[in-house]
Amino acid sequence: MLTLHNPLHHLHQGRHEMFRGRLVPCHETPQRLDHVLAELQRRSLGPLRTPADDVEGLDAGLAQIHSPRYLHFIEHAWEEWIALDPLNAAQDALPSVWPAPGMRFDVLPDSFAARMGLFSFDAGTPLTAGSWAAAHAGAACAITAAREVASQRVRSAFALSRPPGHHAGADFFGGYCFLNNAALAAQALRDGGARRVAVLDVDYHHGNGTQAIFYERSDVLTVSVHGDPRTEYPFFLGHADERGAGAGEGCNLNLPLPRGTGFVRWREALHCGLAAIRAFGADTLVVSLGVDTFEGDPISGFLLRGPDYLQVGHDIASAKLPTVFVFEGGYAVDEVGMNTVNVLEGFGA
Ligand code: SP5
Ligand code: ZN
Numbered sequence: 001m002l003t004l005h006n007p008l009h010h011l012h013q014g015r016h017e018m019f020r021g022r023l024v025p026c027h028e029t030p031q032r033l034d035h036v037l038a039e040l041q042r043r044s045l046g047p048l049r050t051p052a053d054d055v056e057g058l059d060a061g062l063a064q065i066h067s068p069r070y071l072h073f074i075e076h077a078w079e080e081w082i083a084l085d086p087l088n089a090a091q092d093a094l095p096s097v098w099p100a101p102g103m104r105f106d107v108l109p110d111s112f113a114a115r116m117g118l119f120s121f122d123a124g125t126p127l128t129a130g131s132w133a134a135a136h137a138g139a140a141c142a143i144t145a146a147r148e149v150a151s152q153r154v155r156s157a158f159a160l161s162r163p164p165g166h167h168a169g170a171d172f173f174g175g176y177c178f179l180n181n182a183a184l185a186a187q188a189l190r191d192g193g194a195r196r197v198a199v200l201d202v203d204y205h206h207g208n209g210t211q212a213i214f215y216e217r218s219d220v221l222t223v224s225v226h227g228d229p230r231t232e233y234p235f236f237l238g239h240a241d242e243r244g245a246g247a248g249e250g251c252n253l254n255l256p257l258p259r260g261t262g263f264v265r266w267r268e269a270l271h272c273g274l275a276a277i278r279a280f281g282a283d284t285l286v287v288s289l290g291v292d293t294f295e296g297d298p299i300s301g302f303l304l305r306g307p308d309y310l311q312v313g314h315d316i317a318s319a320k321l322p323t324v325f326v327f328e329g330g331y332a333v334d335e336v337g338m339n340t341v342n343v344l345e346g347f348g349a
Helices: 030-043 058-065 068-084 086-090 112-118 131-150 181-191 208-214 263-280 308-317 333-347
Strands: 002-005 016-019 022-025 156-160 197-201 220-227 252-257 284-289 323-327
Touching (some): 002 030, 002 131, 030 156, 058 068, 058 131, 058 181, 068 131, 131 156, 181 208, 181 284, 181 323, 197 208, 197 263, 208 252, 220 263, 263 308, 323 333
Parallel strands (some): 156 323, 197 220, 220 252
Antiparallel strands (some): 016 022
């Protein structure tokens, strides 16, 4: 397993997220990645590399997944934020006003606060001084990992980055995510010669951004096993009746499970997802690897245990596909390294 890790991840370090009307400390912290990297070093699963400083075609790759106006906004948002008031340098930027259905999404407001809302869907995703630099370097990890697999230089690779990506859509951030690393990897695999790519999302939360990005495409199957959105974040997408649209009809599969689900039932859903990937005829796999399904996760509700993740990796390997793993959630900081590396070790390559 080749790992591409993000050397700039610590530049994104949010202070607070909005929860029940209060600002609470961020769950998505730099220590998460540091623990995974330390565990990878300890268990020597394969080479650890960082992406090149100037990955060829990186910005073109971003523009294949995200809209020009969104990319421009995120890249320059911090400058705008401190231009409003130099004292803002000591604060994260969070949105607090959003367009509702029936309001205008096409007119770009002059107001920074209004554009923060236009390009986001929650107040849990602080934008900080280094968010763009960290997310941009993370995209380089995902695209490099995908190119290594597409070129068959390696059979599997792991993009170890934060901020995570699967909640970010073509033109919105949210759920701690800014750039959709799994979608960038899937697109890079297609561009590298893969004909039918499957994205398997095993994070606790539905991968709404990834689903939305590929919803009308027949060349990328999206499968997600997650907490039922009737009660779980991100609430407004991830139901079983979302099957894709247009050319992508039948190319999205959601497997929502109730809060409190344990490994036996979760694994049945995983097998259902793997069967769909086989039936689709995928030649390459992207795994959105969140380990917030862990019983000790502070913001989630499934009951997977440490050793279960070895089995998860083994089950994913049964697809027998070239595979790019992309790091997503997992907030039990002391166990996130062990659980994540268990999946990779169980996968066994
Ligand atoms: C990538 C990913 O896993 N994103 C998850 C985003 C979840 N955001 C909402 C979290 C709600 C926090 N609840 C705090 C409970 C404190 N006890
Ligand atoms: Zn999650």
